[in-house]
Amino acid sequence: MKNLKITLFVLLILTSITIYSQQKPSFPKIKIYGKVIEKVSKQPLEYATISFTDETSPKSLGGGVTNPKGEFDIDITPGTYDIKIEFISFKPIIIKGKKLQEKTNLGQIALEEDATQLNEVVVRAEKSSVEIKLDKKVYNVGQDMMVKGGTVSDVLDNVPSVSVDTEGNVSLRGSDNIRILIDGRPSYAVNIAEALRQLPADAIDKVEVITNPSARYDAEGGSGIINIILKKGKNQGFNGTVIASTGIPETYGISANVNYKTEKLNYFTTAGYNYRTNEGGGKTNSQYFNDDGSTKNFLDEDRNTERTRDGFNGRAGIEWTVAPNTYWTNAINYQKDNGNNTDLINYKNYDASHNFTGSTYRLGTGESGGENVEFTSNLIKNFNDKGHKLTVDGSISRNTDDSQSIITGSNNYNNTLNNQVQKQAQIQTDYVLPLGEGSQFEAGYKGNFGDLNNEYYVLDDQGVRIENLSNTLEYKEYINALYTQYGFKKNKFSYLFGLRWEDTNIEVNLLDTNDFNTKKYNNFFPSAFVSYEISDQSNITTSYSKRLTRPRGRFMNPAVNYSSNVNIFQGNPDLDPSLTDKFDFGFIKRWDKITFNTSAYFENTKDVFSFVRSPTGDEVNGIPVILSRPINLGREQKYGFEFTLNYSPFKIWKVNSNFNLYNVKTTGENSYTDTQGNLVVQNLDNQANNWSARVSSKLTLPYKIDWQLNANYNGAQKTAQGRSLDQFGMNTAFSKDLMKDKATIALNVSDIFNTRKMRSYTELENQTSYGEMQFRKRQINLSFTYRFNKAKGEKDKNAQPKNDGGGDGGGEFPG
Known part of the structure; x- marks a missing residue:
């Protein structure tokens, strides 16, 4: 095998x-x-x-x-x-x-x-699933059979340069210091990995990957921006798509994307229900040492998890052509989900000679539910057809997330409750003014205002709150930004220079302990892009930008993740933002059947976030409790090389591939006081090489059956406290058009060999351990798609100039 x-x-x-x-x-x-x-x-x-x-x-x-x-x-x-x-x-x-x-x-x-x-169904040639542009890569979700019946996490895991680990965490070019946008607006979910699992893939039109954003974009996202663009119908008349799916483990869902367009109005809606079962598991085998270095004992943890989720996702809106050059779009997004979690851990204890001494268990069962409501408004005023325009965006949202779990075991009983309410508002305006052939001026303002209240309790078997494990977090964020940029073209050179200023005011308050933290800072973020046109088919570009990563979500939340009583996680509300200087040198070449894009990049980050593990001084059945938490490490320097290749040797065969090789060097240390009151200084200096590769092949077989095969590989990497091992996964899918191409049936299998596991070794002063974690085992999905008054692969017509970037619209690279 x-x-x-x-x-x-x-x-x-x-x-x-x-x-x-x-x-x-x-x-x-x-x-x-x-x-x-x-x-x-x-x-x-x-x-x-x-x-x-x-x-x-x-x-x-x-x-x-x-x-x-x-x-x-x-x-x-x-x-x-x-x-x-x-x-x-x-x-x-x-x-x-x-x-x-x-x-x-x-x-x-x-x-x-x-x-x-308008009412005929005509099959047209599909455009490539991956479009390579100088400043970004665009992944067209509709061309990918792998994600039918899946979630946004499945979509991102097929995007070049992007990877999703077994816990759902998203990274870009091997770094998780990224910004995730939905229609150009930031997602402020406390657990963004879980939020992406709730949004169905059928609601997504395309994904933009911007590795070195210009000043028009938010400065946040040290390693870049991922913009998820939702479907918006634009075709004249009444048309749409309905998709039904089912799978193993038990999964099923149905969704519809419908719109009706007249000369002045376009009504569009997307709605879907889905039920998903994720079966996973893992293990942690640890060896503990005495102060003299001799073996003390061993502990093996075996974990089995099952998570079920059912949810509804809806979006409805109206696009109004106010005047031939003025367009106003209003939409409401609604999401609601509920779920159950079962997490069983069996502990086996061994003495210093590895003789079995006994076993215990820990069972966590829980329920969770969330609801999100968002209203968005977008106004576009075109002053002419040469790109002179004004765009105004606004949105308000409210998100609630409640969960409760009961933890039982051989020696303990706990009840945890987590209640979260988050409110968010955003306003942005962008102005674009062409100043002549190949040149334009841009300027804009953006304001983000957020308020999060998170109550977390851990109760003992008497229903009494355990104070050192419970707290109430109040997080308030006020960000105001101004930007301007100017782009022009001279002969074969194109230039784009920009400057962004952001003023940040953040309050992180722990209400139960009266611990109040205020962080105020403002920064300038310059950007510069220079492109040289070698020929009509090839370009060279070099770019620089300054980026910022603010700590959010579980990084800031001091509530303890109590899923394991000997390996626990806790956020750090005292984290500072990290600043990154990014340099990128790229080359792109196009032929009739091939597009080749390569880039060399360098990132220099100060105060980078890093996870450290240290003993708490507590013990459970003689086993020391280890705490994992994020800190601001000194510096991280990253050198890398990446290439992406799109090739279509024949009309029936398309191949996309992506390769990324990089070196990461971190320098810094962590200090803490041990159980004897001694100051311990951990040297976390580390240097490691890593590489990843991704290949996707799509082939039309006899009887017009489409076959797609994806392979992903992530290499092993050394870490400051151990090393992570390599990871390999392969997915496949088949699809067939039916009913005169009005319908499509698709079968996909994710993780064919069941090898998508996160594996690592950890080495601490008095402990070494080997761990495995698999969030989701092999999944098989079957989907049926029916299109009415709409052609397969049909590109929506632009009834108005698109502003897919949402709040981060603006103009394009000049030339």
């Missing part, structure tokens, strides 16, 4: 790399360019198709698609052509017998909607 896994993985890697040598040489050509817009709204049409054919033959001799601004730039051999400009559900325009001998501007081409096509 091990050889089979390695063979499959190596074959996929070799397939994606060796094709680089298969490219054919190109010959001198001329440039044909222009812009495609929608006739009524005058807005640009992205993904409109331009094709060039010989006037004596229908065979296409060249072509391309428009970018987000509706612009196209195509190289062809000089000659006389018939030119066809088309977009789904629009009337095509054909220019007959156009003589092209030199660089030519076809000007602005306006397409008109074709009412006769």
Whole structure:
């Protein structure tokens, strides 16, 4: 079995790399360019198709698609052509017998909607599931069969440069110092990993990965930003999609995405219900030592977990074309979920000679529930069709999360309760002013205001609150930001320079102990991007930005995670933010069938967050209790190299691959007072190499069956207190279109070999341990999708210029 896994993985890697040598040489050509817009709204049409054919033959001799601004730039051999400009559900325009001998501007081409096509289902060629751009990667969820019936966590785990560990924690290029946005707005969930598991994949349109954001984006996210964009229907008339799914372990759900659009109004809604069962488990085997270094005893922990969740997710809104150049969208998002958790730990004790001396157990059963309501509003005013616009965004939300668990065991009984209420408000305005050909000015303001109240109690078997394990956290956050940036193009160089200022006022109050902490700071965050156009198909770019990571969620919450009574976790409300200087040098090259993108990067972070483990002085049945908590470590320096390759050798086969290699060096120390009152200083200096690789292959088999195979590998890495081991996982999926392509049935299997486990060794002064944790075992899902009045893979038409970045809209990189 091990050889089979390695063979499959190596074959996929070799397939994606060796094709680089298969490219054919190109010959001198001329440039044909222009812009495609929608006739009524005058807005640009992205993904409109331009094709060039010989006037004596229908065979296409060249072509391309428009970018987000509706612009196209195509190289062809000089000659006389018939030119066809088309977009789904629009009337095509054909220019007959156009003589092209030199660089030519076809000007602005306006397409008109074709009412006769709006109710037809036409299968069009799918665009790549991964689009590589100079400043970001865009992952189109609808093209990925792996995530059918899954959650946002499943989506992110298939995105290049992004990984999700077995506990649901998200990292980018190996770092978890990231910012996660939903429609450009930050998610403030205390447990963001759990929040992402509640949002179904069917509600997601695409994911943007921005490794080095400009000044228009929030400064938060030391290693970058992940922007999750929800579906928004834009097609004329009544249309939509319904998806039903079921799986093993017991999982089922149904969702619908429907919209109805008239000339002035667009009504859109997404609703879904899902029930999920996650079965997991793990173990921790520990050896304890006396002060003289001799073995004291051994403890083995075996854990089995089962988590069930059922939830409803809904979104409804109206998009109003107030005037031909003014658009106002209002939407309400609603989420509600409930769940049950069972966590059984069996303890086996051994003496110094590893002779069995007895066993105990600990059973945790709990219930949880949450509700989130959010109202969003977006107003866009276009002053002309050249990009001069004003955007205003606002949102308010309220989130509640309640949980209760009862912990029973051989020697103990506890009851824990956690009640959380969070309120959030955001306002932002962005102004974009083009100043001439290839240059533009941007400026904006953003305010984030949040209030979180978290009550956490641990009760003993008499119902009495255990004070040292209980507390009430009040967290208030007020962030105001201003930014400006200017971009321009000169010859083959493009420049973008920006400056952002953020003023932060945070209150972290522990009400039960009257411990009040206020943190006030303001910072400037410069950014600079320079791009050189080697040719129409290749570019070099270099960039710099200053980033910030604020501690949030479980990092700040002093409530003790009491799932294990000998290995516990506690947040640190005294954490300071970390600041990162990011440098990135990138190269991108496009051919007819391949896109290659590579980058070298360097990150220098001060006051980086790091987890440390130390004894508390308490013991349970003779076993010392170890506390894990985050601290501000001195410095982290990270050097890395990454490349992404998209290749389509044939119309029926697409291959995407991503490789990341990096070195991390941390310097710092941690001090604490041991049980004898002695000051202990832990040297946490560490340097480690790590690499990860991801390959995805999508192939159309006979009878039009689509087959997708993904493989992911994360290498082993040395840590300050031990080392983490490598991790391998492989997923597969099959899909088949039915009912004249109006429906699709898909079967996917995640973690085929059941190998997605987090494994690590930890070495402390008086203890060494080996641990494994698997949050979710192998999952099998079957889904059925039905589309009405909508084509498979159909790209939504831009009835208005998209502002997918939500509160972080602004303009695009110039040029």
